[in-house]
Amino acid sequence: IFHYSVSDIISTVEFNHTGELLATGDKGGRVVIFQREHECKTEPFSQGEYNVYNTFQSHEPEFDYLKSLEIEEKINKIRWLPQQNAAHFLLSTNDKTVKLWKVSERDKRPEGYNLKDEEGRMKNLSTVTSLQVPVLKPMDLMVEVSPRRVFANAHTYHVNSISVNSDHETYMSADDLRINLWHLGITDRSFNIVDIKPVNMEDLTEVITAAEFHPHHCNLLVYSSSKGTLRLCDMREAALCDKHSKLFEEPEDPSNRSFFSEIISSVSDVKFSHSGRYLLTRDYLTAKVWDLNMENKPLEIYQVHDYLRSKLCSLYENDCIFDKFECAWNGSDSVIMTGAYNNFFRMFDRNTNRDVTLEASRESSKPRAVLKPRRVCQGGKRRKDDISVDSLDFTKKILHTAWHPTENIIAIAATNNLYIFQDKLNQEMHG
Numbered sequence: 001i002f003h004y005s006v007s008d009i010i011s012t013v014e015f016n017h018t019g020e021l022l023a024t025g026d027k028g029g030r031v032v033i034f035q036r037e038h039e040c041k042t043e044p045f046s047q048g049e050y051n052v053y054n055t056f057q058s059h060e061p062e063f064d065y066l067k068s069l070e071i072e073e074k075i076n077k078i079r080w081l082p083q084q085n086a087a088h089f090l091l092s093t094n095d096k097t098v099k100l101w102k103v104s105e106r107d108k109r110p111e112g113y114n115l116k117d118e119e120g121r122m123k124n125l126s127t128v129t130s131l132q133v134p135v136l137k138p139m140d141l142m143v144e145v146s147p148r149r150v151f152a153n154a155h156t157y158h159v160n161s162i163s164v165n166s167d168h169e170t171y172m173s174a175d176d177l178r179i180n181l182w183h184l185g186i187t188d189r190s191f192n193i194v195d196i197k198p199v200n201m202e203d204l205t206e207v208i209t210a211a212e213f214h215p216h217h218c219n220l221l222v223y224s225s226s227k228g229t230l231r232l233c234d235m236r237e238a239a240l241c242d243k244h245s246k247l248f249e250e251p252e253d254p255s256n257r258s259f260f261s262e263i264i265s266s267v268s269d270v271k272f273s274h275s276g277r278y279l280l281t282r283d284y285l286t287a288k289v290w291d292l293n294m295e296n297k298p299l300e301i302y303q304v305h306d307y308l309r310s311k312l313c314s315l316y317e318n319d320c321i322f323d324k325f326e327c328a329w330n331g332s333d334s335v336i337m338t339g340a341y342n343n344f345f346r347m348f349d350r351n352t353n354r355d356v357t358l359e360a361s362r363e364s365s366k367p368r369a370v371l372k373p374r375r376v377c378q379g380g381k382r383r384k385d386d387i388s389v390d391s392l393d394f395t396k397k398i399l400h401t402a403w404h405p406t407e408n409i410i411a412i413a414a415t416n417n418l419y420i421f422q423d424k425l426n427q428e429m430h431g
Contacts, residue, residue, distance in 0.1 A: 010413035012400055016080040016088065019404040022050055022411055023090060024418055025075025029059035031092055033103065034418075050420055054103065054143040059094040071096050077162050079171070081184070089148070091171060095158040098173050100149035100184065108136040154180050154190045161211045167218040174211035174223060179241075193241050194223060194233065209324075210270045222272065222279060228265035230279060230290065248279070248295045250288075260312045260321065268324035273333040274405075280336055282327040285309065287338050287348065302348045302355065305340045307378045307389045320394050328403040328410075339398025342387065343414050344374060360398060360412045360419040371421060 007028025014023050022034040035053035062071040074094055081089040087104040112134045117123055157175035164171045172181050172193070179194035194211075198204055206227040214220035219235045230248035233241035252261065264284035271280045278299070279290040285306060288298035304325075308315065315321040320341075327338040339345045340357070348355045357374045358364070364371050377386040400413040409422040 004416040008416040011074050012078050013402040013411045013413050014078045015402050015404055017082050023078045025078050027074040029073030031058045054145055056145045058092045079162050079164050082168055091162050093159050093162050096155055098151040102146050102148045104144050106142045109139045110134050111137050149187050151182055151187050163213045165213045165218050166216055174208050176207040179211055209267050214276055215272050216276045224267035224270040226266040246295050248290050250297050263321055269326040273329050275333055280327050282325050282338050287327050304346050307376055325399055328401050330403050331406045337401055339401055341394050341397050342392040343396040345398045360414045
């Protein structure tokens with residue numbers, strides 16, 4: 001049995017815009033950045049391997065004395081800024097505070113100062129008799145991470161999303177009831193652009209679960225709610241986007257109504273497609289693709305683990321029904337991916353309507369191992385390798401996944417392990 005500490009559980013995974021870097025955040029407030037190795041002539045298979053580039057402590061546990069509340073250090077989200085120079089920048093957030101970090105490399109050091117000695121101590125000025133020009137000498141590569149901005153004190157509730165705007169100058173942070181717009185250079189004020197808090201908190205019927213900016217139109221954003229709705233907002237229409245431009249909602253089928261209907265319809269994640277034409281959402285049992293031009297129903301519905309429909313009672317009792325699964329698009333928006341239980345994750349090919357269940361495990365992560373499709377059966381006839389619903393491990397859940405922006409490389413967080421799979425998936429999807 002492998003023992004791990006709760007602080008090692010991965011809580012977010014994110015590729016940067018080129019896919020060369022991959023960042024994970026964990027419950028202990030740490031961020032680990034992985035860098036992709038370049039192809040080596042002597043080892044043709046080494047290309048694509050991600051190795052640790054840097055690890056740093058992003059957030060520390062805090063205590064809110066006014067509310068007598070502990071503020072966890074857990075990293076809820078990481079978002080990379082588009083690269084503009086040699087350095088990389090990323091935003092990381094816990095429940096309350098967003099931080100901007102600069103990641104840069106140093107492989108030269110200055111030598112030959114006039115007023116300092118080799119140790120950096122100031123010289124006695126009376127001993128300086130000649131002047132020299134300092135020079136840069138090569139040194140071992142150092143990766144430096146430094147905090148550049150701290151965006152604090154703007155959220156009363158827990159932050160669930162951050163999203164960088166396509167204008168590269170602003171970003172938003174969303175909590176349960178409000179969304180704030182920030183300028184990346186200004187930390188002491190933000191603009192509240194969505195506020196769904198009722199005057200009387202007893203009238204509260206829904207919360208914001210996720211929010212994201214449109215990839216190309218800087219005025220558009222979407223946010224999802226615990227009632228299963230999506231609201232598209234246009235910041236050009238009004239400063240406060242309480243009146244949405246579009247409401248995406250599927251009418252409920254009365255025949256399916258049950259005690260759990262509202263819980264399982266809560267949207268746990270929403271992502272714009274790279275094209276900006278579609279929205280991908282995830283609720284407890286399904287993933288849905290919506291067309292921005294069609295509000296009354298989703299374009300496509302994918303059953304992630306329909307075999308759990310009969311198990312909702314026990315999933316409610318063990319709190320699993322409240323798990324928040326994320327979802328991801330591949331680079332060409334043709335395949336979607338989302339996680340499930342038992343360390344399974346699902347992929348759906350939108351063009352061929354094929355789907356596959358794969359497992360993130362130590363066996364499947366051996367170099368050049370091919371992932372075997374898995375099948376879950378609900379009683380009745382069982383094939384040789386089928387897994388029965390009753391033997392699924394609900395403590396092993398794939399909540400966080402990410403897809404490389406252009407290639408078939410995926411990152412899967414399974415509790416305290418990060419799995420990176422590549423290309424073989426293609427053969428499985430279409431094989």
